[in-house]
Amino acid sequence: MTLVDVRGFPVHYGRGRLASLVREIGRYLVVTQPEPWAVVEPTLSAAPTRVVQAGNLELDHLDRMADSLTDVDAIVGLGGGSAMDTAKWLHWRTRLPLYQVPSLPSVDACFTRMTALRDGGGVRYDGDSVPELVIVDFDLIGAAPRALVAGGIGDVLSCHTGLWDWRLGADAGRDHPWDDVAARRGFAYLDELEALAPLLGRGDDEGVQRLMECHRDIGWLCHDLGHARFEEGSEHFFAYCFEAVTGRTIMHGELVTLGVLVMSHIQGNDPARPRRIAAAAGARTALDELGVEWDEVESTLRRLPTFVEEQQHWWSAANGLVVDDALLDEVRNVLAATAPDERAGR
Numbered sequence: 001m002t003l004v005d006v007r008g009f010p011v012h013y014g015r016g017r018l019a020s021l022v023r024e025i026g027r028y029l030v031v032t033q034p035e036p037w038a039v040v041e042p043t044l045s046a047a048p049t050r051v052v053q054a055g056n057l058e059l060d061h062l063d064r065m066a067d068s069l070t071d072v073d074a075i076v077g078l079g080g081g082s083a084m085d086t087a088k089w090l091h092w093r094t095r096l097p098l099y100q101v102p103s104l105p106s107v108d109a110c111f112t113r114m115t116a117l118r119d120g121g122g123v124r125y126d127g128d129s130v131p132e133l134v135i136v137d138f139d140l141i142g143a144a145p146r147a148l149v150a151g152g153i154g155d156v157l158s159c160h161t162g163l164w165d166w167r168l169g170a171d172a173g174r175d176h177p178w179d180d181v182a183a184r185r186g187f188a189y190l191d192e193l194e195a196l197a198p199l200l201g202r203g204d205d206e207g208v209q210r211l212m213e214c215h216r217d218i219g220w221l222c223h224d225l226g227h228a229r230f231e232e233g234s235e236h237f238f239a240y241c242f243e244a245v246t247g248r249t250i251m252h253g254e255l256v257t258l259g260v261l262v263m264s265h266i267q268g269n270d271p272a273r274p275r276r277i278a279a280a281a282g283a284r285t286a287l288d289e290l291g292v293e294w295d296e297v298e299s300t301l302r303r304l305p306t307f308v309e310e311q312q313h314w315w316s317a318a319n320g321l322v323v324d325d326a327l328l329d330e331v332r333n334v335l336a337a338t339a340p341d342e343r344a345g346r
């Protein structure tokens with residue numbers, strides 16, 4: 001099946017659209033990162049007035065940058081999540097037209113309206129930005145390492161565990177009420193993800209396009225519902241806890257995928273399905289490929305039950321979870337069983 005009646009921001013799929021668009025938008029600023037900029041810059045038919053590197057999402061820094069934008073007519077975000085988020089905030093502060101060009105199909109930041117700001121040592125979501133156009137360029141995405149492209153499944157695969165947790169929380173009366181229409185949509189994303197995963201694994205443009213259509217509709221549904229309960233549950237809390245415990249991170253989509261594999265097992269929620277989807281897409285899931293030590297997973301799981309309480313995360317399988325040696329052994333075996341040779345293209 002293909003996801004029908006997708007809603008969300010206007011999007012163009014193809015090749016070279018930005019290269020010609022920049023002739024039509026006047027003086028423009030590009031917010032970018034070194035790798036995607038190196039791919040795109042030589043193709044542009046008009047040079048930007050300014051190029052800034054994304055990375056610093058501190059509110060004060062972004063506001064100072066916004067105040068200085070007196071010499072441009074448009075803003076182009078080009079790259080990963082921090083480029084998208086920076087461009088969104090500059091648009092929100094200046095109301096200059098915004099164009100977003102994600103460099104990986106994991107970047108749902110181009111389809112969400114708020115900016116993830118760093119403020120006072122924490123993350124805060126603010127602003128409301130809608131781009132004129134999101135440009136998904138297959139040449140740009142094709143220039144990225146295949147494993148990172150496949151990692152883009154994470155924030156759709158998260159519906160598998162997120163929906164289970166939502167049901168648990170809603171039944172316990174501790175959560176947003178269950179919404180059948182939204183939940184059905186969440187299950188439809190999973191069906192679509194399972195269908196597109198082999199295309200992604202083969203490197204087909206169609207796989208990238210269909211994955212981005214999922215992200216686009218998810219962005220719309222989050223805004224429409226006012227929450228992301230259908231796609232965010234214990235797999236994300238596992239990811240946040242991993243970052244808090246280890247003081248580092250890996251690619252968001254890959255970390256969330258790892259969280260889905262771990263938490264779907266703990267939930268007793270068809271853990272074979274996300275494994276199958278990840279394998280077909282060619283996503284990295286073995287700890288050694290991800291550069292993750294088992295000790296880090298163990299520390300994350302041991303901390304998780306108190307972490308979700310302290311952070312007041314939505315109710316999930318992590319609440320009250322008893323993390324004993326038997327559970328840790330099971331999880332370790334589950335992750336060890338996800339051998340690289342199970343995957344497509346090996």
Ligand SMILES: [Zn+2]
Binds near residue numbers: 155236252256
């Ligand atoms: Zn996410």
